[in-house]
Amino acid sequence: MIVRKWRASVLLLVMATAACAVAPAGRTTPAAPAQRSAVSAVGAAGWKVLSSATATQTGQAISTPGFDTRGWLSVTPDDAGAPGTEITALLQNGECPGVFYADTMRTCLGFQKKNGPVTTARFAVPWWFRADFTPGLTAGQSASLIVNGVVGAADVWVNGRELATRATVTGAYTRFTFGLAGVLRSGTNTLALKVYPNDPTTMFTLDDVDWSQLPPDNNTGIQFPVQLHVSGPLAESNAHVVPDTAADLSRTDLTVKTDVTNTTAAAATGTVTATVAGPGGADPVTVSQAVTVPANATRTVAFAPIRYANPRIWWPYQLGDQPLYTLSTSVTVGGTASDSTVGTFGIRTVSSSLIGKGGPAPDGSRVFRVNGKQIVVRGGGFTGDLFLRYSSADAARQIAILKNLGVNTIRLEGHFMPEDFYQQIDRAGLLVYAGFQCCDAWENPSGGDAVLRNSALTIGQNARSHPSVFTFGWSDEPPTAAQETATLDGFAQADFTVPVMASAEYKSTAKLGPSGMKEGPYDYVPPIYWYDTSHAGGDDQTNAGGSWALDTEQSAGDTVPTLDSINRFLSPADQAALWQSPAVNQYHANYESGHGGYRFGTLFLFDQALTNRYGAWTSLEDYVQEAQIQNYENTRAQFEAFLAHSTNATAPATGTVYWQANKGWPTLLWSLYNYDGDQPGSFFGASKANRPVHALFELDSKKVTVDNLTGGTRKGLSVEAKVYDRTGAVLDDQTAGGITLAAQQVRNRVLTPKLPSASGTTFVELIMRQDGVVLDRNVYWIPAQQDAVDWDKTIGQPQATFTRYADLRDLRTMPRGTIAATATSRSRPGPDGADTVATVTVTNTAAKAVAFFLRADVRRGSTDGAELPGDNQVTSALWDDNDGTLFPGESQTLTVTYRSADLRGAAPLVSLAGANTPKIDVPVRPE
Secondary structure (H helix, E strand, O other): OOOOOOOEEOOOOOEOOOOOEEOOOOOOOOOOOOOOOOEEEOOOOOEEEEEOOOOOOOHHHHOOOOOOOOOOEEEOOOOOOOOEEHHHHHHHOOOOOOOOOOOHHHHHHOOEOOOOOOOOHHHOOOEEEEEEEOOOOOOOOEEEEEEOOOEOEEEEEEOOEEEEOOOOOEOOOOOEEEEOOOOOOOOOEEEEEEEEOOOOOOOOOOOOOOOOOEOOOOOOEEOOOEEEEEEOOEEEEEEEEEEEEOOOOOEEEEEEEEEEEEOOOOOEEEEEEEEEEOHHHOOOEEEEEEEEEOOOOEEEEEOOOEEEEOOOOOOOOOOOOOOOEEEEEEEEEOOEEEEEEEEEEOOOEEEEEEEOOEOOEOOOEEEEEEOOEEEOEEEEEOOOOOOOOOOHHHHHHHHHHHHHHOOOEEEEEOOOOOHHHHHHHHHHOOEEEEEOOOOOHHHOOOOOHHHHHHHHHHHHHHHOOOOOEEEEEOOOOOOOHHHHHHHHHHHHHHOOOOOEEOOOOOOEEOOOEEOOEEOOOOOOOOHHHHHOOOOOOOOOOOOOOOOOEEEEEEOOOEOOOOHHHHHHHOOHHHHHHHHHOOOOOOOOOOOOOOOOOOOOOOOHHHHHHHHHHHOOOOOHHHHHHHHHHHHHHHHHHHHHHHHHHHHOOOOOEEEEEEOOOOOOOOOOEOOOOOOOOOOOHHHHHHHHHOOOEEEEEOOOOOOEEEEEOOOOOEEEEEEEEEEEOOOOOEEEEEEEEEEEEOOOOEEEEEEOOOOOOOOOOEEEEEEEEEOOEEEEEEEEEEOOOOOEEOHHHHOOOOOOOEEEOOOOHHHHHOOOOOEEEEEEEEEEEEOOEEEEEEEEEEEEOOOOOOEEEEEEEEEEEOOOOOEOOOOOEOOOOEEOOOOEEEOOOOEEEEEEEEEHHHHOOOEEEEEEEEOOEEEEEEEOEEO
16 A cells, blocks of 8 residues: 655756756757856865863954964864864874774773763863965955854854854754855954864764764764855855656656845846756756845745756666766856856656555555666665764775675765765765664754754755755654654755655654654574564564565674774784673674673674584684674575565565664674775675575575566576585586566575485575576575574564574584685776776685685785785775685686775785685786
């Protein structure tokens, strides 16, 4: 039953009124030259930062040009143009080197043991952020200051005059504009913000909940650039496009809007011009109109729709291309340019509804369609750097990792990113599920409506032009009626029209209706848990069974990185505790001690399952190897279960968001890849499940399902299922051929492998081919004794209670495997210099042994093929497959790309090692 349905199209910056303009068909002409925006970041040359405990002068004095800042911290803005947090200022000035190693952050900066007010004395007082700027105004020009939110609250001073107090300027995602008439002077001007400590339980800001250790300054500071807007008598802002696209994508009508503000004391008349151009400047259309604006007033100019036949449609990367249109606007007064804007936008539609009412989903399951194509959401929770330091290059690196992972979505819960990030995400074709944060002021049931409305307006204005942002929602708790109204009014004013969800849990509101979404679990559950479709957990369905509805945040908890990564951030004492003391709080998990319930600071439950399922370990290396295997099988099962059950008629699985994809620092908790780019077993298990064309073994039905996650039909497919014993002997071999899969199609029960009834672990290998060419290999290790969950004690809890653990301990006693490999490489142009593509062919040379769980890494080596000492892993490597298993005589060819500069002049080699296979190093030879 469809409860609520939306259709939305992404837009960009601009608007005015004229007759309908039609884009020329079949003609490409250069776009009008892009006009430079008159908005610039204040403090681009640097900021000065200091605690008010030291800087005790008045705001009037500190904001006066020429004020003596000797002894202040000099801060270079990040790639977003912002100075960052108080801790960022300290780190840039050499304090706390190696801040993420061991517990350096705690010993050097302090300890914040829970969300709430700052408890470290050093950061419990306001800090000053000061920057000089030169507006360079010419005759007839004026300027305004734009404060794009602060983390905490701030008094704002310019040239000795207070423009606003902290009672006004608060909220991480608000926007405040202050006219500077009568404030600016010729030459150097000074901005100073006195930023008060962030308290996320009372301020609409951000925090790290229980995701990691909490920064002792609570991220107090300036995350987004403070900007200066210089214009003539008529200034432009809020320019964007509102598309209206036909359901069959055959045409779109683009309505351009822009706000024009008269900065003078008399009415002014000007001409507003807007140009829309397709990708590469194709098919530009220009419209103009006159506007008269009263003194010190703002008018919204809206043009009649510009129609494009057969527009270029933006798609998620697995379904199509990501073309972006350009919108340029300008306003002239008396023939003289007064202001201008330029930006990009994409054309796409999003619809959402509830389907499959019944069973554990009485209101139905939330489903999304992009451009009419229904998708299974497969994503991960994403967060930026722990200290809010934005790097454009690091964003590009992580986006490449996410696409290599095969997910189609990231979730931003209350941690919204700078503009550059969304631009990169748009070009990459990833989807963004954005929303408010849980467990802090955003879920305060009273007050804050004005800040909420300002935040919603600002968030909507920032996000509406980005086709990647496809939905927005509250987190755990739905809003009150007043909060819902304030937020939806802000979104409407911004023309932000994506589907909005009442909650990330199975809850509803009067206006938005049921969410059709759920949350949890968060700590260890076995792979079979994800296939459960029959257990419900009360009204909100939190921690309620596996693959049904859309689960907005869930995983089996801890992630153990590889040894390479562990050596980078854990001290020897930390490492010893990791494998010897499961009940010890790990600083790089979070600040919570104990285990069970909502306490995630130890690896106790993960280790308990690991011991019972795979056997006791005898060293750190042994522990890490076992953990890779357990993480792999679990992440693979989570994503595969949601794909397999997406076809269910009742309570279908419509999506899963792994909690979390990444962290803002090195972590042992909830991650698919680590801060350093490390890709452990959790990463490769998830990437295996998200292969474009894939065969999977359903752990519940013991049958084979196939899927096609691409944007086109795949024909000539076949899938072979082979069953092996622990020596690699074939026990069963079946093939199904003649398979055709439409885009996004999932087909269940294609084959039923015959598993032996005898005790012991067996292997199931699935090989997917197209016209005889291997597309996908997938190997499972199936215990004779499967995990069994006590559902009565498990439902509603963030972890599972077991009545029996799977017995996989016989994997430790398998015959030793032997492998051989060759590796060749070639260079290709890349965005960061020369990228290298290497091809590695691995063969199991043993006659009666399985080469189990083979890990490949690119390393820096010598010319004679030996690894260099120390940290020699090339962390930019992206593999098309890894952590694989080969049976006797079997070969597999892997492909890896990496930045040749990361070799640092060394010779490349590939290391290969398995759970039962000795390590070998293979030199990489040029083709």
